[in-house]
Amino acid sequence: MDRIRIVGGHKLGGVIPISGAKNAALPLMIASLLTDETLELHNVPRLADVSLLLRILSNHGVDHGIAGKRPGQTSETGQSIRLRARDIIDTCAPYELVSKMRASFWVIAPLLARKGEARVSLPGGCAIGTRPVDLLLMALEKLGAEVEIDGGYAVTRAPKGLRGAEFAFPKVTVGGTHIALMAASLAHGTSVIDNAAREPEVVDLADCLVKMGARISGAGTSRIVVEGVARLGGAEHNVLPDRIETGTYAMAVAMTGGDVLLEGARPELLQAALDVLSGAGVDISSTNEGVRVRRNGAAIEAVNVTTEPFPGFPTDLQAQLMALMTRGKGTSRIRETIFENRFMHVQELARLGARIRLDGDTAYVDGVARLKGAPVMATDLRASVSLVIAALAAEGETMVNRVYHLDRGFEALESKLGRCGAEIERISG
Numbered sequence: 069m070d071r072i073r074i075v076g077g078h079k080l081g082g083v084i085p086i087s088g089a090k091n092a093a094l095p096l097m098i099a100s101l102l103t104d105e106t107l108e109l110h111n112v113p114r115l116a117d118v119s120l121l122l123r124i125l126s127n128h129g130v131d132h133g134i135a136g137k138r139p140g141q142t143s144e145t146g147q148s149i150r151l152r153a154r155d156i157i158d159t160c161a162p163y164e165l166v167s168k169m170r171a172s173f174w175v176i177a178p179l180l181a182r183k184g185e186a187r188v189s190l191p192g193g194c195a196i197g198t199r200p201v202d203l204l205l206m207a208l209e210k211l212g213a214e215v216e217i218d219g220g221y222a223v224t225r226a227p228k229g230l231r232g233a234e235f236a237f238p239k240v241t242v243g244g245t246h247i248a249l250m251a252a253s254l255a256h257g258t259s260v261i262d263n264a265a266r267e268p269e270v271v272d273l274a275d276c277l278v279k280m281g282a283r284i285s286g287a288g289t290s291r292i293v294v295e296g297v298a299r300l301g302g303a304e305h306n307v308l309p310d311r312i313e314t315g316t317y318a319m320a321v322a323m324t325g326g327d328v329l330l331e332g333a334r335p336e337l338l339q340a341a342l343d344v345l346s347g348a349g350v351d352i353s354s355t356n357e358g359v360r361v362r363r364n365g366a367a368i369e370a371v372n373v374t375t376e377p378f379p380g381f382p383t384d385l386q387a388q389l390m391a392l393m394t395r396g397k398g399t400s401r402i403r404e405t406i407f408e409n410r411f412m413h414v415q416e417l418a419r420l421g422a423r424i425r426l427d428g429d430t431a432y433v434d435g436v437a438r439l440k441g442a443p444v445m446a447t448d449l450r451a452s453v454s455l456v457i458a459a460l461a462a463e464g465e466t467m468v469n470r471v472y473h474l475d476r477g478f479e480a481l482e483s484k485l486g487r488c489g490a491e492i493e494r495i496s497g
C-alpha cells in the first residue's frame with residue numbers, strides 16, 4: 069500500500085492549479101445515464117472515485133472515452149471524457165461497486181427515470197457517520213416511484229413513469245437534491261423541491277441538465293422548480309473548480325506560511341471558509357487568475373466555527389481547519405453539525421502533538437508551539453489531508469499511511485505541493 073512521506077518546516081510558495089471538483093464531476097457523470105446522446109465533460113479530475121464511477125457506469129451500458137486535451141490541461145491534471153448511454157443494459161448496481169463510494173447510489177435516479185426501474189445496493193457505512201438514504205428514497209416516492217428494501221438493495225419501480233410533485237426535504241441533503249433534479253427532469257409535469265441544497269455542485273449539475281434540455285429554475289436557492297421533459301439530449305460541460313481542494317491548499321499555505329496563487333479558484337464558492345482564514349490573520353486576495361493566500365510571520369488566531377450547509381462553512385473543510393488550528397494562538401472551537409462522527413482525525417493529529425478535546429459535536433483545539441512528525445493513518449479523505457497539512461508544519465518526518473483515501477479526492481497532491489517547496493514524496497508498495 070502506498071504511503072506519503074513528508075518532512076515538515078518548509079514554507080510554500082508558487083502556484084497551485086485547482087482541479088475540477090470531485091463532488092461536481094461525480095453527479096455530472098451520472099447524468100449521462102439520462103440520455104442516449106453523448107455527454108462530454110471537461111476538467112474532470114483524475115481520481116480514484118472517477119475511475120470507479122466509470123466502472124459502475126460501464127456496467128449499466130455507458131460507453132466512455134477520453135477526449136482530446138484542452139488548452140491548459142496537463143497530462144497530470146484534468147481530463148475530458150465522453151460518456152454515452154445509448155441503451156441501459158442493466159438497471160442493477162451491485163453491492164461490490166456501490167459499497168465503495170456513496171455517490172454511486174445516485175445512479176438510482178436516472179436508471180429509474182429512463183427505464184422505469186432500478187435496483188441499487190444500499191451504500192456502505194462510512195467513517196464519518198451513518199449516512200442513511202431515507203431522504204433520497206422519500207424524494208423518489210414523492211415523484212411517484214414504489215420503493216422497497218430487498219436483500220440490502222433499494223428496489224424502485226415507476227412503470228408508468230415518474231410524475232412531478234411538490235415536496236420539501238426535512239433536512240438539507242446534497243445527494244437528495246442531485247437525485248431529485250435528475251428524476252424530476254424526466255418526470256411528467258412540474259416539480260417543486262423545497263429546502264433544496266444550495267451547494268455550487270448542485271448548481272453545476274442543474275446547469276448541465278439545462279444544456280441537455282431540462283427545464284430547471286432556482287438552482288442555488290432553496291426552492292428549485294423543474295418542469296419535466298420527455299427526453300434529454302447530449303451536451304458539453306466544464307466541471308467547476310474544486311472549492312474543497314481550494315480551501316485545503318489555502319489552509320496548507322496558512323499553516324506553513326508563504327505565498328501561493330491557487331490558480332483557477334473561484335472565491336465565491338468558498339467565501340465562508342476564506343472569511344474564517346482572513347479572521348485568523350491569513351492574507352487572502354482575489355486576482356484575475358484565482359485566489360492568492362499569504363502568511364508571513366503573523367500568528368494564526370484561534371477561531372470559533374460551526375459547519376453548515378452552503379453557504380456556511382463546509383464540513384469537508386472541518387478536518388483541515390482543525391489541523392491549522394493546532395498551531396493557533398489560544399483555543400479554537402470547531403463544531404460539526406453535518407456528520408455525527410467526523411472527528412476521526414483528532415486522535416491522529418494528537419500523534420503529532422496536537423491538543424484537542426472533544427465534547428459531543430464540538431472540538432476544542434488548544435494551539436501548541438510546535439508539532440513533531442510521526443506515523444499517522446486516516447480513515448477518510450478529508451481527515452487524511454488534514455494530516456498532510458499538519459505534517460507540512462511538523463518538525464521532522466511524518467509518514468501518512470492509507471494513501472488511497474487521498475487518491476479518492478486530491479489530484480496530483482504530491483506534485484502540486486512539491487512544486488511549491490514542500491518536501492513530500494510517495495513511497496509505493
Ligand SMILES: CC(=O)N[C@H]1[C@@H](OP(=O)(O)OP(=O)(O)OC[C@H]2O[C@@H](n3ccc(=O)[nH]c3=O)[C@H](O)[C@@H]2O)O[C@H](CO)[C@@H](O)[C@@H]1O
Pocket residue numbers: 091092094170171197198199200201202203204205239240241242243244383384406407408
Ligand atoms: C459525493 C459528494 O458530493 N459528497 C458530499 C455530499 O455528501 P451527501 O450528499 O452524501 O451528504 P448529504 O448532504 O446528503 O448529507 C447531509 C446530512 O443529511 C443526512 N442524510 C442524508 C441523506 C438521507 O437520505 N438521510 C439523511 O439523514 C446525512 O447523514 C448528513 O447528516 O454532501 C456532504 C455535505 O455537504 C459532503 O460532506 C460530501 O462530501
Ligand SMILES: C=C(OP(=O)(O)O)C(=O)O
Pocket residue numbers: 091169170171194384449450477
Ligand atoms: C465525504 C466525502 O465524499 P463522499 O460523500 O463520496 O464520501 C468528501 O468528499 O469529503
